[in-house]
C-alpha cells in the first residue's frame with residue numbers, strides 16, 4: 097500500500113490514462129480508503145476538464161491557419177469549407 101505522497105506523484109499519469117493497469121489498481125485502492133487523495137484527484141480531474149473546454153473555445157488567428165496550410169503544401173483557398181465570420185458575443189459566466 098503506497099502512502100499519500102506516492103499516490104499523488106502518480107496523479108497526472110493516472111488522469112492521463114497512461115498508468116499501467118497494476119499501478120491503477122494500487123492507486124484506486126488507496127483512493128478507496130483516503131479521502132484526502134480522493135479529493136485531490138477529483139479537483140485535478142475537474143481542473144483539466146475546465147482547461148480543455150477553455151482551449152477548445154479559443155479561436156485561431158486567420159494568418160496562422162494560412163501558415164499551417166502552407167506547411168502542408170496546400171493552396172490556401174483552393175478547396176474546402178470556409179467559415180463565415182460571426183461575432184461571438186456569448187458571455188455566460
Ligand SMILES: [Zn+2]
Nearest residue numbers: 099100130133
Ligand atoms: Zn492518501
